[in-house]
Amino acid sequence: MDFDFSPDQRELQAQARRFLADQCGRAQVRAVLDGPQSFDAALWKGLGAQGYLGAAIPEAYGGIAESDGLADGVLAQCVIAEELGRAIAPVPFASSIGLAAPLILAAGTEAQKQRWLPALASGEVIATVAWAEKPGRLDAAQVAGCAVRGGKLSGTKQPVADGDIAQLLIVAARGEADTAGNYSLWLVQAAAAGITRTTLSSVDLTRSQARITFDGASAELLGTPGQGAALLDAALDRAAVPLAFEQVGGADKALETAVAYAQERYAFGRPIATQQAIKHMLADMYVSATLARSNAYYGAWALSTQSAELPEAAATARVAATQAYQHCARNNLQTHGGMGFTWEFDCHLHYRRSQHLALALGPLSQWEDRLVNALKARRAAA
Template identity: 40%
Template sequence: MNFGFTEEQEFLRSTVREFLEKECPMSLVRELMETESGYRPELWKKMAELGWVGLLIPEEYGGAGLTFVDLVVILEEMGRSLLPSPYFGNLQGTQAVLMAGTDTQRKEILPAVAAGDRILSFAITEEAGTEEATDIQLRAEKEGASFRLTGTKLFVPDGQNADTLVVAARTGGAGESGISLLLVERQAQGVSVIPLQSMDQTRRIAELRLDGAPGQLLGEENGGWGTWEAVRDAALVALSADAIGGSEKVLEDSVKYAKERIQFGKPIGVHQAIKHKCADMLIEVESSKSITYYAAWALSEGVDETALAAAMAKAYTSDAYRHTSSENIQIHGGVGFTWEYDCHLYFKRAKAVEVTYGNPSGHRERVAQLMNL
């Protein structure tokens, strides 16, 4: 059984890496960290022209119509370069529109997204800090053919850059059966977006405050939870792919430094302690690839094990990324803690990935539940 990528997918990888090395060097990453938006619109437009933004969007809506396995290739390279962009939030919003939107909504929204002219995001988390149905309190009251939303969402990915947000709101009673998804325009009356400070300066998050903001139903009323669960699985696999790219890069940096750093007349890489750290990192990287590629395949094929595979991937890759990025700092020694070296940037991204949409412990519990334990 061959689990390798196709020739076309490997060509896509080399093309993406070459593009990002040229268009998004670490100097640009550091520059964008200091800006309000945290990304460069011109670069986003180029990514759209290359088909990355609309990779999963069907051709009839202006996209490439490819699969999540193809997308993983791109996401790995984005994680490798710490690309500052609204891609993660836009991916979730796009998936929600694809899964739940009417044909009219898809035709209105998706071509603009694929062209890079419209950015989406997904707002789910509230004050409790989890994505459980019982913690969603933001209300949406029906008003004619539309809804009015009132409440607050936290940690919205690139909320300040999104043109349209998919908001999970309570339209019915308690539990999962009372959740609906609604489209809210960021520039609409009653919408306030406040950028939030976070450890990872390469990826923006925001607080979304709604005070009677107008919203358009996406999917069936009180039927939004199933869509969110599918979007969450896609987001978990995307985070896992991002973690692989970052883990592989810090491994390469560690091995390179271990060969170059001379101490007492010898490279530090000759010492067993350093060798074994790098070996453990490689094992974690390769194991991360195995579980994430399987999860991406399951997602693309729509198999029953998708939720289980996504949870396993997120649990393992989060731990692996945190550990490899931490070991990268240790192998670099004192300079690994300095601002001038990039070690801390990968460590911060790893910590952000670790807690986004559930930490490793939470996903291990989810795996156990899916195993009926």
């Protein structure tokens, strides 16, 4: 079984790397870091123009994936996500394309798909999913404070990734027909009356978080009433795979940066890369990044083939990639020594992003539990 990408997918990855090297260098990332904007709007439009945002969206809905070749589109999305991770791109790719778009594709009516998917694929519209009402795990208690009555949504969601810049919100809330422990998903236009958005402080200043308060905002049902938990659970498995590739890309770049600095930095007349402690640190980084890549490939295979192993593969990829990116980002700082902690060096950018992505789609402990439960389920079925 070959889990590697095809030559065409490798060429796409090389093209994306060249594009991002030109459009998302240090200056562009730091412009968002130091400036008032929450993301790089020009880069986002460029990604849409290149077709990267529509890689896994069918042609019928404005994407570039052929209807009989959606597997190739899924894999293309993974290689693009990896390059965005390497570049620490300040764009809402994981929220809009990784999570929201597949939810609409899976659960939306034909009219909803025709209305929103082309706009998402072009970058004209940014979407996000608002489920949390407090930090912590995703469960039914997280939607206890939001409800829809007569098509009007009330309640508060926080933190919402990219919630201050999204034009379309997919909100988890209880409808009138939902019983205790059940909820539905709702499409809400962020510009509608009755919505207040506040940007929250975040460890990663290039990826925003928001508090969104709904006070009688118009809401449109997405999917079947009462099936919000099942839809969101499946979407999390789907989104975990490209997110793992984004983390793998960041881990690889942090490792490369640490190796380059260790070879250039001299102490006591020789490069610090010759010191045993640094060698061990870099070797440990390589092992964790390589293990994460292997598990991400497993996730990509399961997702592209629609395998029954997807819950297990997605959780495996998510856990390994989160641990690897945090490990490599932390050791990159250590390799750079005291200078690595300064604002002028880019080490902290990867450290911040690794911490941010560790909490995206739910905390690591939740994904560890999902992995254990998936393994138990497969063992019970054997």
